[in-house]
Amino acid sequence: MEPILQVENLTKQYTDFKLDHVSFNIPKGTIMGLIGENGAGKSTTINAILDLIQKDDGTVTFWGQELSSNPRQLKENIGVVFDGINFHETLTPAKVGKISAAAYKQWDFDTFNNFMRKFQLPMNKEIKTFSKGMKMKLSIAVALSHYPKLLILDEATSGLDPIMRDDILDIFLEFVQDENHSILMSSHITTDLEKIADYITFIHQGEVLFSKPKDELIYHYGIIRCGTSVFDSIDKSEVLAYRKCDYQWEVLVAEKDTAQRKYKNTVIDNATIDDILLLYVKGEQSDEKFDFKGSV
Numbered sequence: 260m261e262p263i264l265q266v267e268n269l270t271k272q273y274t275d276f277k278l279d280h281v282s283f284n285i286p287k288g289t290i291m292g293l294i295g296e297n298g299a300g301k302s303t304t305i306n307a308i309l310d311l312i313q314k315d316d317g318t319v320t321f322w323g324q325e326l327s328s329n330p331r332q333l334k335e336n337i338g339v340v341f342d343g344i345n346f347h348e349t350l351t352p353a354k355v356g357k358i359s360a361a362a363y364k365q366w367d368f369d370t371f372n373n374f375m376r377k378f379q380l381p382m383n384k385e386i387k388t389f390s391k392g393m394k395m396k397l398s399i400a401v402a403l404s405h406y407p408k409l410l411i412l413d414e415a416t417s418g419l420d421p422i423m424r425d426d427i428l429d430i431f432l433e434f435v436q437d438e439n440h441s442i443l444m445s446s447h448i449t450t451d452l453e454k455i456a457d458y459i460t461f462i463h464q465g466e467v468l469f470s471k472p473k474d475e476l477i478y479h480y481g482i483i484r485c486g487t488s489v490f491d492s493i494d495k496s497e498v499l500a501y502r503k504c505d506y507q508w509e510v511l512v513a514e515k516d517t518a519q520r521k522y523k524n525t526v527i528d529n530a531t532i533d534d535i536l537l538l539y540v541k542g543e544q545s546d547e548k549f550d551f552k553g554s555v
């Protein structure tokens with residue numbers, strides 16, 4: 260499937276951090292979740308994708324074009340939401356609507372007003388009086404009201420209560436019902452990604468550990484929880500990562516069913532995205548990790 264966004268070898272060097280040859284694709288009609296520990300490089304990736312910071316190397320193309328080659332048209336087609344307010348605090352939503360109408364040819368006041376009603380946001384109150392969740396909802400309403408084809412969301416649901424988050428996730432799912440639409444979404448709320456993402460890209464210390472279909476992770480990956488004697492008997496070439504917890508070992512394997520056939524009397528659970536993140540970040544990685552590095 261043709262990618263809407265293609266990121267190849269994106270590299271950015273800061274004094275104490277390097278985003279190192281990050282690559283992934285987002286196919287049409289899909290949601291890509293970007294995960295990683297604090298400071299892994301998710302926001303740096305998103306900022307470099309959007310040319311908000313200058314990259315040192317790599318290419319980023321939207322619908323086959325670099326942002327700098329056609330910035331006005333491409334920005335029209337990209338809706339962006341950051342964790343934090345994108346607008347001046349003394350503005351009201353009504354004024355934000357007018358400014359956005361001037362900025363985007365495709366701006367639709369009706370859509371904006373509908374979202375404001377749905378999100379129960381006041382039109383004429385200054386944004387500085389808004390709670391974090393209200394600001395996030397306003398940003399999401401603006402991003403969706405100029406009919407983008409790609410949404411880029413950096414921790415966009417983090418300030419929302421579970422009920423509003425659920426509503427917003429439904430809006431995102433509805434958005435990608437149009438097969439020409441896609442979403443790139445960084446989030447620490449991995450249950451949200453389990454619910455809506457099609458693919459997961461995991462960035463760890465500035466590098467992509469994997470970029471894979473979510474279903475492969477949650478249906479094929481498994482966690483063996485076992486004592487030392489079973490741990491010692493496990494073929495380490497099948498192990499992605501492992502760690503010793505208080506009384507047991509936790510071992511991440513890529514093929515749960517194969518492992519279950521091999522280690523019959525051992526309990527092997529499905530791995531959640533949190534399990535995978537924890538084991539990669541806090542555990543030891545098997546030397547074979549790069550054999551499992553898939554890409555979409």
Ligand SMILES: Nc1ncnc2c1ncn2[C@@H]1O[C@H](COP(=O)(O)OP(=O)(O)OP(=O)(O)O)[C@@H](O)[C@H]1O
Nearest residue numbers: 273274275276295296297298299300301302303304
């Ligand atoms: N302008 C900058 N100058 C120097 N270092 C920076 C700059 N911006 C980010 N960094 C560093 O880059 C690293 C990655 O930060 P980034 O914000 O991309 O991480 P993140 O994965 O989004 O983290 P979080 O989940 O905490 O938001 C951090 O070590 C951060 O200190």
